[in-house]
Amino acid sequence: MVTVSYLAHWQYVFPIFKQLEREDAITNFERVAARFNEDIVYLDLQNKDWGAWDDTYEFIQGKRPDYIEANLGVESFRNGQFDFLFFFDAAKHLYWHGIYDSNSNSLVFDGSFVQSVVDRLEDKLIQTQLDLFSLNVHYTGLVLLQDKPVVYSIRPILTSKETGPSKGFVLRGRYVDPSLISNFIKQTHVRFKITPVADKTKTYSDEIVVTELDDETLEVSSYVFSYGVPIMLVESFFPRDISEQGKVAVQSALITSIVLGFLLLFALWITLRKVVLEPVMHLTQKATAITNTKDYKKRAQVETSDEIGELSRQLNKMLDVIENRDASLEEVLSRLQELSMTDSLTQIANRLKFDSVSEMEWRRMQREQLPISIIMCDVDFFKQYNDHYGHVEGDQCLVNIAKALKDCVARPADLVARYGGEEFVMLLPGTDLNGATHLANTVLDKVSSMQLPHAKSTTAPFVTVSLGVASVTPHEDHSLLQLLTDADNALYRAKQNGRNTLVSEAY
Incomplete structure (x- = not known):
């Protein structure tokens, strides 16, 4: 009976702990991959902001000689946390590039690196039909440059309204260096390392591989690919706590079986069923359910003082750690989403948030059959303001x-949002044309009362704005895009009428 009990535990119970251990290790390994994806998304959002900017659009055409000094200094690289920036014109020729050296805190020249980037891009253009100038196409991922993994983003250069035609594209990248890896380890609490793939002639699998290095360490590894080419090997290491606790639980159950077996076979059967098997099965079911649902708020309910109870408590403690990590990750993702929806200069909503909220409010007003209004606002003679007072004062003016x-x-x-450059937009759900016009007059008075000096304005000696107001009750023959177009047309007529005024219309 002892032999059968031993074989049963070792054959069926302990593999469950090993499986849980493997699944937990894979789950934590996937957090590392998720963190890399977050970094790529952040770099791409930053690149999108630069690519869809009127100043960049003019710079790539040679119309902004002050663009480099104003925007491409050391602080831009350091604060933006990227290592190199390349501008290519419409002919796919390198127009300008910058490489940041964090050790010297300066921009350096590295001809071999520049050539490697250009050669790699040309090879990719030859091998793959990359569409670098389409408005809605961009490229992100990982690539190996000079045997170093690099996170990159490619975005077309468009106007601030994200319209074309594209006059080139922006390539931005960041090294996956020891500093970045150390930062990721602190954030994910997962110990890992990366190894660039040297021999690309071999065949590599993209599956996650779990290896038992020894009785104390479990290794989880996977190759990272870019367009089918292996870039680097990511390896994570985890302590085998669950297996160890499983061994302790099985050994305790066997010792109990031996002692009680000498007393009474019936008592042995009762003990195995009530003390060992049921708690283990309950714990296994709970752990399996948690693994399948990934609901780390659930807890095992084994309240005993033996090793199984201790395993349950240790499992619950492990779930506490995982839950806290998930909460931290959710907080970071929430913060990242908030940042992606906020204009970095004015700290109000950006174009992305406006597009999201306006679609939602349009549908709500359509269901409730209530009016919705939009006010387009443009700062009068803002280019002249920038040229006269400088970009720093221009930014403060926008703030x-x-x-x-x-x-x-x-x-x-x-909702008030920055629509692009010096243009703002106000979304007013449940507001008709009279209400929107009244608010637009309030805006005119408010801006005028600020008396911000503007020596280059032909309208007034201070900063003024022009407003276009449009209002409609949503119906099938009208769309949100049409409403925006109406407001923009009204703004255009306000400018034609001499600026520092408003034009409104309803449908």
Whole structure:
């Protein structure tokens, strides 16, 4: 009976712990991959912001000689956390590049690296029909440059309204260096290392491989590919705590079986069923359910003082750690999403958030058959303001305008967003044309009362704005895009009427 019990535990119970251990290790390994994806998304959002910018659009055409000094200094690389930046014109020729050296905190020249980037891009263009100039196409991922893994993003150069035609594209990258890896380890609490793939002639699998290095360490590894080419090997290492606890639980159950077996076979059967098998099965079911559902808020309910109870408590502690890590990751993702929806200069909503909220509010107003209004706002003669006072004062002017617009709205549903460059937009769900026009007049008075000096304005000696107001009750013959177009057309007529005024229309 002892022999059968030993074989049963070792054959069926202990492999469950090993399987749980493997699945837990794979889950934590996937957190590393998720963190790399977050870094790529952040780099791509940053690249998108630079690519869809009127200043960049003019620079790539040779119209902004001050662009490099104003935007491509050391601080831009350091604060943006990227290592190199390449601008290519419409002919796919390298127009400007910058390489940041964090050790010297300066931009350096590395001809071999530049050539490797250009050669790699040319090879990719020959092998693959990359569409580098389409408005809705971009490329991100990992690539190996000079045997170093690099995170990259390629975005077309467009206007601030994300329209074309594209005049080139921006290539931005960051080294996956020891500093970045150390930062990822602190954030994910997963110990890992990366190894660049030297021999690309071999056949590599993209599957996750779990290897038992010894009785104390489990290794999880996987190759990272870019367009079918192996880039690097990622290896993570995890302590085998679950297996160890499983061994302790099995050994305790066997010792109990031997002692009680000498007393009474019936007592042995009761003990195995009530003390060992049922708690282990319950713990296994709970652990399996948690693994399958990935609901780390669940807890094992084995309240005993033996090793199985201790295993349950240790499992619950492990789940506490995983839950806290998930909560931290969710907080980081929430913060990242918030940052992606906020204009970095004015700290109000950006174009991305406006597009999302406006679609939702349009559908809500369509269901409730209520009016929705949009006010397009443009700072008069802002280019002349920038040229005269400088970009720093120009940025501060936009911040002041954004605050003034924000102060003019009071309802939680109203949204003020930076639409692009010096253009702002106000979304007013549940507001008709009269209400929107009244608010637009309030904006005119508010901006004028600020008395921000503007020596180059032909409208007034201070900063003024022009406003276009459009309102409609959503119906099948009208769309949100049409409403935006109406507001933009009204803004255009306001400018034609001499600026520092508003034009409104409803449908």
